[in-house]
Amino acid sequence: MRITCPYCGNRSLDEFLYHGDAEPQRPDATADNAMDAFVSYAFERTNPPGQHHELWYHEAGCHAWLVVTRHVSTHAISSVDIARDLAKARTPNTAGRA
Amino acid sequence: MAREHFSIFSIMREAWRGHSGWTPTWRDAAPKPEYDVVIIGGGGHGLATAYYLARTFGITNVAVVEKGWIGGGNVGRNTTIVRSNYLLPGNIPFYELSMKLWEGLEQDINYNAMVSQRGVLNLYHSDSQRDAYVRRGNAMRLHGVDAELLDQAAVRRMVPFLNFDNARFPIHGGLLQRRGGTVRHDAVAWGYARAASLRGVDIIQNCEVTGFRRDSDRVIGVETSRGFIGAKQIGMAVAGNTSRVAAMAGLRLPIESHVLQAFVSESIKPFIDGVVTFGAGHFYISQSDKGGLVFGGDIDGYNSYAQRGNFPVVEDVCEGGMALMPRIGRIRLLRQWGGIMDMSMDGSPIIDRTPVAGLYLNAGWCYGGFKATPASGMCFAHLMARDEPHAVATAYRLNRFRTGHAIDEKGMGPQPNLH
Numbered sequence: 001m002r003i004t005c006p007y008c009g010n011r012s013l014d015e016f017l018y019h020g021d022a023e024p025q026r027p028d029a030t031a032d033n034a035m036d037a038f039v040s041y042a043f044e045r046t047n048p049p050g051q052h053h054e055l056w057y058h059e060a061g062c063h064a065w066l067v068v069t070r071h072v073s074t075h076a077i078s079s080v081d082i083a084r085d086l087a088k089a090r091t092p093n094t095a096g097r098a
Numbered sequence: 099m100a101r102e103h104f105s106i107f108s109i110m111r112e113a114w115r116g117h118s119g120w121t122p123t124w125r126d127a128a129p130k131p132e133y134d135v136v137i138i139g140g141g142g143h144g145l146a147t148a149y150y151l152a153r154t155f156g157i158t159n160v161a162v163v164e165k166g167w168i169g170g171g172n173v174g175r176n177t178t179i180v181r182s183n184y185l186l187p188g189n190i191p192f193y194e195l196s197m198k199l200w201e202g203l204e205q206d207i208n209y210n211a212m213v214s215q216r217g218v219l220n221l222y223h224s225d226s227q228r229d230a231y232v233r234r235g236n237a238m239r240l241h242g243v244d245a246e247l248l249d250q251a252a253v254r255r256m257v258p259f260l261n262f263d264n265a266r267f268p269i270h271g272g273l274l275q276r277r278g279g280t281v282r283h284d285a286v287a288w289g290y291a292r293a294a295s296l297r298g299v300d301i302i303q304n305c306e307v308t309g310f311r312r313d314s315d316r317v318i319g320v321e322t323s324r325g326f327i328g329a330k331q332i333g334m335a336v337a338g339n340t341s342r343v344a345a346m347a348g349l350r351l352p353i354e355s356h357v358l359q360a361f362v363s364e365s366i367k368p369f370i371d372g373v374v375t376f377g378a379g380h381f382y383i384s385q386s387d388k389g390g391l392v393f394g395g396d397i398d399g400y401n402s403y404a405q406r407g408n409f410p411v412v413e414d415v416c417e418g419g420m421a422l423m424p425r426i427g428r429i430r431l432l433r434q435w436g437g438i439m440d441m442s443m444d445g446s447p448i449i450d451r452t453p454v455a456g457l458y459l460n461a462g463w464c465y466g467g468f469k470a471t472p473a474s475g476m477c478f479a480h481l482m483a484r485d486e487p488h489a490v491a492t493a494y495r496l497n498r499f500r501t502g503h504a505i506d507e508k509g510m511g512p513q514p515n516l517h
């Protein structure tokens with residue numbers, strides 16, 4: 001398994017650190033269901049056998065956080081995105097600030 | 099089907115008869131329409147649960163349904179190490195019960211599981227690591243578990259060929275549990291299967307659970323590739339496939355599936371008589387009775403349902419081995435494989451009811467569930483028979499993450515690839 005970093009190109013797996021499922025988003029701490037939402041955010045995972053969006057950090061390269069889409073039963077990678085771009089797209093009102 | 103009692107006399111009799119009289123070890127059953135209890139998963143934990151349900155709790159109308167063949171999962175893929183050298187109060191009594199059950203297992207099930215208490219030695223390489231082992235050893239002894247702290251000279255006497263004077267990670271000593279050791283993993287699956295089968299349990303292979311049937315909020319049976327099977331109670335013991343099976347009941351669990359690799363070398367003469375673990379990297383090794391060196395290291399570290407790993411971990415394990423005992427460098431590797439493990443968010447297991455009435459969960463065994471097999475079976479059987487947790491498994495609750503009672507041996511937080 002190798003990962004193609006958008007900045008650095010196709011690189012060996014041991015240049016990257018894994019940080020798990022990229023789907024959980026930090027919930028609103030003031031919402032009524034905050035307790036449930038945080039338990040789910042911190043501890044519960046869908047853990048699917050197929051396509052998985054996951055966070056990888058290019059530690060021995062450009063230090064970018066990446067969101068890799070990988071089939072976890074075949075290790076086939078279908079896309080690699082820069083996590084920052086996805087985060088900006090999700091919260092457009094903070095786009096100019098970073 | 100097998101009724102014979104295994105003994106020195108039965109082995110001698112069969113030797114004289116050219117081994118023509120052995121019968122199948124267990125009964126390969128077809129599913130009945132309904133059971134009191136259906137256990138999903140014919141690994142070590144599922145088979146042990148069925149056995150203790152029958153033997154200890156008198157519940158014999160039980161089926162174990164297995165999608166492949168029994169022993170094809172992690173129970174037949176692990177590196178066979180058993181030990182009870184844990185630190186936290188929620189864990190020690192459970193793993194010590196398991197060790198005691200291992201000690202009496204072969205007499206109990208009348209099957210040679212090659213339980214070998216050859217000792218487990220964890221090496222330390224710094225003062226702080228020694229302090230951590232002192233603490234662990236004391237925690238064990240306070241719970242009545244054997245633990246000995248060895249200095250460098252004592253370790254040298256046991257395993258003189260280690261790389262003691264490694265410039266970066268010199269070996270200062272080790273924590274030894276003499277009662278730890280290894281058990282023949284396949285024989286555990288076969289032995290429990292035979293003993294359960296003899297007490298009336300149906301072992302149904304090539305039978306994949308594909309869904310749950312419900313009556314309002316209660317499960318009443320499983321849909322399988324061999325048709326519907328009704329059940330008053332259903333227990334899940336499917337290790338690396340836990341999230342997948344639980345999802346069929348609408349559950350989302352604190353579990354990720356990860357791959358762990360293991361390695362076996364060509365056979366050599368007796369070399370290492372116990373289990374040795376390297377404390378500076380992650381590497382552990384023992385020698386099988388066939389002579390192969392059995393070793394492994396860290397999990398690959400990313401979600402995986404593929405029963406094979408990648409090269410960075412192969413390299414890492416071999417580097418660990420070379421740092422610890424350079425003389426293994428010229429031994430050739432014979433086989434290498436992977437298994438999918440149910441990594442929980444705190445590194446500790448779950449034996450509990452689920453929010454779905456009638457459905458019970460046994461999961462979260464990470465890379466260390468083989469040693470737990472007997473106690474896991476006993477406690478899961480207790481939970482289903484009495485509908486309350488066994489005294490040594492009261493901490494293994496599914497809601498402990500919500501209530502703040504996580505059992506985090508390594509203190510890593512909810513990051514499964516670090517446990």
Ligand SMILES: Cc1cc2nc3c(=O)[nH]c(=O)nc-3n(C[C@H](O)[C@H](O)[C@H](O)COP(=O)(O)OP(=O)(O)OC[C@H]3O[C@@H](n4cnc5c(N)ncnc54)[C@H](O)[C@@H]3O)c2cc1C
Binds near residue numbers: 140173305
């Ligand atoms: C390489 C490796 C080394 C290890 N080393 C050690 C060690 O030294 N010491 C230790 O204590 N532990 C070790 N472990 C961990 C240990 O092997 C596991 O924690 C333990 O075996 C899991 O329990 P089990 O035996 O019931 O699992 P399994 O044998 O995996 O049983 C689960 C069964 O469920 C079945 N199943 C799954 N889905 C379905 C379905 N839908 N329907 C029907 N059946 C289904 C599977 O086919 C499988 O047979 C190791 C694991 C690996 C992979």
Ligand SMILES: [Zn+2]
Binds near residue numbers: 009
């Ligand atoms: Zn990069």
